Amino acid sequence: MFIFINMKKEVVLYPREKRMLVQVGRQIRLARLRRKASCELTAERAKISRATLWKIKKGDPAVSMGAYLSVLFALRLEKDILSLAREDEEGHEMQDERLLLKV
Numbered sequence: 001m002f003i004f005i006n007m008k009k010e011v012v013l014y015p016r017e018k019r020m021l022v023q024v025g026r027q028i029r030l031a032r033l034r035r036k037a038s039c040e041l042t043a044e045r046a047k048i049s050r051a052t053l054w055k056i057k058k059g060d061p062a063v064s065m066g067a068y069l070s071v072l073f074a075l076r077l078e079k080d081i082l083s084l085a086r087e088d089e090e091g092h093e094m095q096d097e098r099l100l101l102k103v
Contacts, residue, residue: 010062011061011062012061013061018059018061021059021060021061022058022059023059024059024068025056025057025058025059025060026057026059028056028057028068028071028072028075028077029057031075031077032075035075037074037075039053039054042071042074042075045074046067046070046071046073046074047070048067048070048071052067053071056068056071069081
């Protein structure tokens, strides 16, 4: 994923990346609703404002990764973030190619 920051310090994403971030926001919202946790309670537990939680729900790229992580902890979903890149098939293939070239 490439993130470009323009002179106004706004994060600009490619359309596919933006769609994925919006999907993450929706999934966080659904997780909150399944737990029957209010926005107020979730924001309080995550130590963020309700406005920031709203931005996360909308997939705002300007929200820090730390805020997303705080919400995941507040919803007890912190283990999900650790699954990122766990099954990195492309990385393993690249590593294997480099190892074969050394032999």
